[in-house]
Amino acid sequence: MRNKFIEFRNVSFRYSDEEPWVLKNCSFEIYENEWIAIIGHNGSGKSTIAKLMNGLLFPQEGEIIINGQQVNEETIWDIRRDVGMVFQNPDNQFVGTTVQDDVAFGMENRGFPRAEMVKRIEQNLTAVGMQEYRLTEPHRLSGGQKQRVAIASVLAISPKVLILDEATAMLDPKGRMEIMRTVSNVQEEYKLSLITITHDLQEVVQAERVLVMNKGEIWDEATPREIFAKKEALREIGLDVPFVAILTDELKQAGISITNEPLNQEELLEDLWTLHSRT
Template sequence: MKKILEIQNLTYKYEEDSDKLNLSGVSFDVNEGEWISIIGRNGSGKSTTARLIDGLMPALSGTIKVDGEVLTEANVWDLRRKIGMVFQNPDNQFVGATVEDDIAFGMENQQIERDEMIKRVDDVLELVNMSDFKDREPASLSGGQKQRVAIAGVIALRPKIIILDEATSMLDPNGRNKLMNVVREIKDEYGLTVLSITHDLDEAVNSDRIVVMKDGEVVRIATPDEIFESENDMVSIGLDVPFTSNLMIDLRAKGFDIPEKYMDEEGLADYLWQSYLKK
């Protein structure tokens, strides 16, 4: 399988005269088409890692390969075309007077032909279910609608990788689920690679793999099942135990035959329902 991101021994510190490294020896790979979540407590280095990958800040040391090419000052602008980043607060990304103008802005910078721009705007707005809002001011939209527009603006540029930097943290649970469903549909439609920086463990459950960070270091890389199956492991790395993990532990203690494999709320409900029907 092709590696589209290769991160090797990244280090970084915000204060040059400080002895403390904010990132220390961060290394992991991402395969093309994968959905990787990076989780950890505030200050663990998740967003710093994302900004280094996108070339927004230079690493102190280490290497970042994007689609097989080492990121440097000379090629940062070319490689950033392969990466689309959606931030926590979409208002910080809006520059156009209307939704249509905002999505077109990035394409204008890339000197894409006008007819192609118009087609892409219509296509991406349909993908994120925002076609009826094309002439609206971005500021007038709800939080979830703003994030959909931000994602549409990124998708219009045809990146190979999307980085979601806490992109759902300002949304309620229903809004998060809807937005994540949109991203999954887009990922499947275009064969994109997704790197999700998140504190929402239920969101991370649907990843292919999870990178766990603590105090600027990668402490574990594993599948969601492997990460969430052990309550002790979660606590030791400073993370809350997901609701369903606690519920599964309580159900086992009450004599229910619950598999050791981690399940999200929907999966656990389906399992309990199916088990009940068999009796």
């Protein structure tokens, strides 16, 4: 049984006393080595959750526990050693003149020995498929390549949690696929907790669990398959339904008895082939 790594206990937050609550009495848990997706429409509170996890914000009500410590001003630097974060725009995270300089930056700030830095630069650029670009200037990279370097920079300091906050929002479909493939490989290799925050339901199929936010509250919490089954309800709270789910409904309405809720094209094709084999 896995241990709890992050706990939100009745957390509420707003940016000022004059503004409405962005989060309202939110409670949930994230476990070691778990991949969880947090989804919701713009303004639902999901990115605020990410900033609270990393100590960029502090709750007005409730408490947040990470790796056994309450998040506050005294523990913030310990928390940030455990929690790494990749933002929507990778350009905001680049500080080095070359890719390897950027990956080295966080380690330099933490006083890593040079030999260990060299080893980790190679290891983490290899993990995200960017080792051939180590001497490249970051501004010469594509959007997807920049995000992979940003991920490598965070991994270099050995976090126990990796948060991707809308990390694919500025990418084209190919770039999004590359990043999701990269984070899947990284999560499997490094055995860390992975939190992907997005409004795109296509990106959550690989997660073990999905947390759905709506108007600052937890609307639902379930597996991707269980969430995708609630198509109409998802539309009502402003979330697009994946194409595979739409196609599955159309096939059912046409009299094709698909019993499962396919998560992707491969599962849908397998279901159709099984039906065909029986006829």
